[in-house]
Amino acid sequence: MDAETGEITLPSSQDSNRAATNADALVISTDLDHPANRISELCRLFYTLGWVTGTGGGVSIRYGPHIYLAPSGVQKERMQPLDMFVMDYATRQYLRRPPVLKPSACTPLFLAAFTRRNAGCCIHTHSQWAVLVTLICGAGLQNPQKKGVFEIKEIEQIKGISRGGSGSDEIAEGGRKLGNLGFHDTMRIPIIDNTAHEEDLRETLEKAIEEWPETCAVLVKRHGVYVWGKDVAQAKTQAESLDYLFQLAVEMHKLGLKWVHE
Ligand SMILES: CSC[C@@H](O)[C@@H](O)C(=O)COP(=O)(O)O
Numbered sequence: 001m002d003a004e005t006g007e008i009t010l011p012s013s014q015d016s017n018r019a020a021t022n023a024d025a026l027v028i029s030t031d032l033d034h035p036a037n038r039i040s041e042l043c044r045l046f047y048t049l050g051w052v053t054g055t056g057g058g059v060s061i062r063y064g065p066h067i068y069l070a071p072s073g074v075q076k077e078r079m080q081p082l083d084m085f086v087m088d089y090a091t092r093q094y095l096r097r098p099p100v101l102k103p104s105a106c107t108p109l110f111l112a113a114f115t116r117r118n119a120g121c122c123i124h125t126h127s128q129w130a131v132l133v134t135l136i137c138g139a140g141l142q143n144p145q146k147k148g149v150f151e152i153k154e155i156e157q158i159k160g161i162s163r164g165g166s167g168s169d170e171i172a173e174g175g176r177k178l179g180n181l182g183f184h185d186t187m188r189i190p191i192i193d194n195t196a197h198e199e200d201l202r203e204t205l206e207k208a209i210e211e212w213p214e215t216c217a218v219l220v221k222r223h224g225v226y227v228w229g230k231d232v233a234q235a236k237t238q239a240e241s242l243d244y245l246f247q248l249a250v251e252m253h254k255l256g257l258k259w260v261h262e
């Protein structure tokens with residue numbers, strides 16, 4: 001606390017010390033599941049997986065009437081709750097903007113998942129497995145007829161993927177979620193071209209979301225993947241399942257194996 005002004009200063013990894021504001025209450029919570037805490041925690045975890053390396057990638061969470069967003073161009077694994085932007089979902093006005101920082105360039109893409117799929121969380125990774133899958137599929141190396149889609153079937157981990165990214169919670173006999181894909185289903189993830197600027201992906205990403213009603217993700221060629229879910233747990237586990245499948249697919253390709261057996 002400043003002895004003369006009585007102002008409280010708050011520590012932040014990206015921002016220099018500054019006076020606390022009312023809007024800071026939106027990001028200060030002892031609840032570990034609060035989105036400001038969860039985004040920081042997830043980005044630290046994702047960094048260890050190579051998903052948000054070198055400032056790339058990110059996470060956004062919809063929480064009641066608010067959207068929580070990370071800053072742009074920062075070391076994502078070092079973010080603190082006080083670095084978060086908070087947007088009012090209805091008006092798209094920022095309720096909290098940390099000084100100096102800019103909101104993530106992925107914001108329009110996260111919003112596309114929230115508005116078009118009613119997602120509660122959207123994760124963007126720069127995983128090398130995702131990028132390699134787009135290169136293999138983009139060159140038609142697995143199936144020359146299907147350059148715009150990654151499809152795979154008969155791998156157990158497919159059962160971790162919902163139909164449409166907001167799966168039902170009902171459980172079928174045997175423990176499988178009814179809203180999830182089955183072992184014999186074919187999982188299809190559309191692939192869109194990259195653009196020079198992240199925000200310019202919005203139009204094609206929205207088109208892919210509309211054209212592929214069953215997908216919970218969109219791959220971006222030579223860039224990475226956007227994955228969403230009805231809540232943080234579903235977005236996270238689907239991102240994990242997909243990354244597993246991308247890695248497996250790349251390794252299968254190296255062994256000369258086909259992902260889809262017609
Ligand atoms: C390594 S820079 C990557 C960015 O251009 C972008 O692709 C990205 O994923 C992160 O954007 P950001 O604005 O930092 O949240």
Ligand SMILES: [Zn+2]
Nearest residue numbers: 056057198224
């Ligand atoms: Zn990116």
